[in-house]
Amino acid sequence: MTTATHHTSAHSAAKKPPLLARAVRRTWRGLPPRQYDVLCERGLVVPAADGSPLLTDHYFPRADGDFPTLLVRSPYGRGIPWAPMFGLLFAEQGFHVVLQSARGTGGSGGEYALWQHEAADGQAAVAWLREQPWFTRVLGTIGPSALGYAQWALAADPPPELRAMVVQVGLHDIHGFFYPSGPFALENSLVSAVGRLHYGRGALAMVRAALRLQRQLPRIARTLPLGEAYVPGLGGRVPFLDEALSRPDPDDAHWRGADAGVAAVRSTVPTSLITGWYDVCLDQTMQQYDRLRRAGCDAALLVGPWTHNTAMQQGWPEVFAESLAWLRAHLCDDPSGLREARARVHVGGRQEWRDLPDWPPAATDRRWYLTGDGLLSDRAPEAAPPLSFRYDPADPTPSVGGPLLSRTAGPRDNAALEARGDVLTFTTPPLTEPADVLGTVGVDLRVGTDTGHADVFVRLCDVDERGRSVNVCDGIRRLDPATAAAGPAEVTVEMSPTAHSFAAGHRIRLQVSGGAHPRFARNTGTGEPPATATRLVPTEITVHHPSALVLPQTNP
Missing domain, CATH: 3.40.50.1820 (Alpha/Beta hydrolase fold, catalytic domain)
Structure with missing residues (x-):
């Protein structure tokens, strides 16, 4: 050396x-x-x-x-x-x-x-x-969010001096940030644009821009076309946002080179990954970890009870300790601060940290079937009638908490949301013993629509003895118009990974709806491109049986 x-x-x-x-x-x-x-x-x-x-x-x-x-x-x-x-x-x-x-x-x-x-x-x-x-x-890299993307871009052709990386709440796929699972991530895209345009111009400029977007967001979210509606909220046209809105297809030539995650597929650089269960970059971080492990690369994972922002605020003592230990081990030949377990995750419900040999841990998939009377049952219903709801983009189903860049992110009471007529809920009886869920949650649905143009948003909630329903994880999927309109299509909607323990006496709840607005741009019901759509058409969405919530359950 x-x-x-x-x-x-x-x-x-x-x-x-x-x-x-x-x-x-x-x-x-x-x-x-x-x-x-x-x-x-x-x-x-x-x-x-x-x-x-x-x-x-x-x-x-x-x-x-x-x-x-x-x-x-x-x-x-x-x-x-x-x-x-x-x-x-x-x-x-x-x-x-x-x-x-x-x-x-x-x-x-x-x-x-x-x-x-x-x-x-x-x-x-x-x-x-x-x-x-x-x-x-002897070189290392470190940083969160877009600073994490910079690390993956360098790691695509790693210089020989690069000995370690610490990617904190970081992303590797730019298109995947704008379109994490089909629909355009409206609110997070706008908030991110404000940060990219103004953060480096000083605190006053950033505060002014953030307040302007906060005032304008309700109007932007309800005005068409989106390609014009966002302009007042950001103080002018933003070329990279225009490109994102007008090019939703990940195979579009515009996005060539935007996914730096290929670096993880062949990486040999020891990498520490840090995220939170309500981080907007959680899914991408888990993809990075999976690719590094498959490549045989030395990797560690820390997942806390954080959002994208709070990981670097309230979570900073844990994040700093994890980062420093990793860098000392790989840049200073001092492994004394490293933990033995490869993964360390915070388990919600129990509010405890758990060390694991890897992620995801071994689990048994348990199927909870959606019934015609709003229950989750361990038995598939027989001859149960389908359940329908009307999604009206003129009065879109609102988003409540979850992985956002705003202060409303994280776990929230969903009671008001679940009282709406366009949200179906399915709930277990009170649990007789704790249920630990660690891994990726999925919902196997048989679903159809009258127009073919629809999104399906699903959310897992923990309902306590007082009836407070708190979101644990969620996911959204845009249906294929051809199959959804032809009849009930079998689709799996994956939620983000989680580590959560449902306590005895609590109930497990599943929400099914047509969107989460303005977190995601509403489905207009017409199939028009998101940047230029000008018409709104309501859609009837029908859930057929058997459909099931699939939980990766582990021994408590």
Whole structure:
């Protein structure tokens, strides 16, 4: 291994980290003690692949010696929270931290693009690192959300120096973010666009943009066509959003190269994956883990009771400890902080952490059949009449909680939602013993429609003794018009994975409806493209028997 001795005197422009970053750092509790004082070089200019100047900050321990390097590439600026969260905290623990603003963001030159420059600019950043006297050629990457995508893009052709990755609530498939399971993810796409456009422009700009979208979202969600309706809420046209709306097909040439998840299929870079049960990137994280395990790659998984945002807020002590242990093990040859179990998950209901040898754990699929009188039964009903409801896109079934980027994310009481006429519910009797569900939940449905154009949204809920119905996980699927209109089609709607224990005395509930709005753009009932649809047609959706909820149950 090539080594280089780091001398703080060589950094004549180095100063203390920004005062605001130091102030934020002091607010965090439950973190390990600082090992080093930190210095920072701000506003370094690093050339992108096309020569565009990328502004970069370098945080490092105020000490002589060799330290590994962490590369953090961000489209959200280099200030709060990244400066204290990565720059300060990890430099305090003995790492060089290179925090770089992606092309066209945070003061960096060039034109911004969602994914097109990530791989090449990541490689350019590593090329610059090789020229630095303090770079020991021991490199790790870290970061959440879009910062996780930057890691996967670099890992598609991993530089030889890359020894470890920590992907926190991260995505690898850009199209899959906009269209996670068929329908357009309206609310999350708009909120994400605000972040990408304004986060790196300072707190005031971000707050103003977020408040504008909050005011405009109800009108956007109920106005057609969507390709025009969103413009006032974002303050103008957004090219990458226009492309997403107008190109729903994942095989469209526009999306070529947008899925960096292929890196996990052949990766040999030890990777720690961190997510939450209500994270918008949960499904993609689980795909990443499955691919890494199949490739024989060293991988670890941490899943907490978090949303996309709270994982990096309330969950930060656990997330930081997990990240630091992984990086020390693979960059510093210090495995003392690693847990023995490959996977660690928080089990809802029990409110406890559980270590597992792998994910998903061994489980037995238990089928709960939907009956004609709204029950979930362990026996298939005989000659039960089908159940129908009318989905009206002019009065769409609302979304309540779940994996959102807004503050309304997470577990919520669904009682008001379940009282609507366009939501079917099926519920077990009170359980006589706990039921632990760990894995991917599915619903096998026999379903038809009168128009053929419909979505089916399903949700698993935990109903307590007081009747409070709290969402555990959910999923949505767009029906095939040809088969859905011809007669009852057999479809499986997968929900996101979960780890949840239903307590004795509680009831298991399944919701079946035609959408979750504005989390997903409503199905207009016409088959018109989402960007240009202008008509709304109600749809009758009929659930036929036998249909069943399939739960992967484990021994409590």
